[in-house]
Amino acid sequence: xxxxxxxxxxxxxxxxxxxxxxxxxxxxxxxxxxxxxxxxxxxxxxxxxxxxxxxxxxxxxxxxxxxxxxxxxxxxxxxxxxxxxxxxxxxxxxxxxxxxxxxxxxxxxxxxxxxxxxxxxxxxx
Numbered sequence: 599x600x601x602x603x604x605x606x607x608x609x610x611x612x613x614x615x616x617x618x619x620x621x622x623x624x625x626x627x628x629x630x631x632x633x634x635x636x637x638x639x640x641x642x643x644x645x646x647x648x649x650x651x652x653x654x655x656x657x658x659x660x661x662x663x664x665x666x667x668x669x670x671x672x673x674x675x676x677x678x679x680x681x682x683x684x685x686x687x688x689x690x691x692x693x694x695x696x697x698x699x700x701x702x703x704x705x706x707x708x709x710x711x712x713x714x715x716x717x718x719x720x721x722x723x
Contacts, residue, residue, distance in 0.1 A: 630699045630706050635669040635685035636722060655694070655713035661721065662688045662696050668723020675717045686711075686719070 652675070653661070662670070665688055672686035680700055687706070688698035694713060699706040 629667075629689045630708070631669065631687045631701075634701050634704070635687070652717045653719075658713050658716055658719060659691060659696075661719050663691050665719070665721030665723055666691070668721055670719055670721040670723070672711075672716060673718040674711070674715055676715070678715070 667687075667689070669685050669687050671683060673683045676682070680702065685701055686698050687700075688696050690697040695710050696713070696716075697708065697710040699708055701707075
């Protein structure tokens with residue numbers, strides 16, 4: 599991890615209010631989603647406390663880790679650039695953050711969120 603070309607010491611210890619965009623010149627085409635998130639889902643698929651409850655980082659990490667490579671619904675604690683609740687495709691779990699993709703304007707966009715920013719996550723994979 600420490601000799602990874604994109605690792606910055608103490609990077610995960612900082613909290614970001616906005617998502618951090620990650621650009622990897624060596625290509626990450628194979629790990630991201632190949633298509634958009636589901637357009638329709640049953641309201642019953644979302645647990646009722648999703649919009650009101652919050653999880654601690656160890657619980658969030660476990661929920662997101664179980665959904666690697668699948669679309670899930672992410673809820674942020676505060677309104678972000680892409681809204682408060684949106685589709686998220688996790689690809690990398692770190693100690694204090696998760697990296698993955700969102701779908702914007704018909705294209706995927708790679709972002710990173712700190713666990714302190716995330717309120718909840720539900721997997722749809």
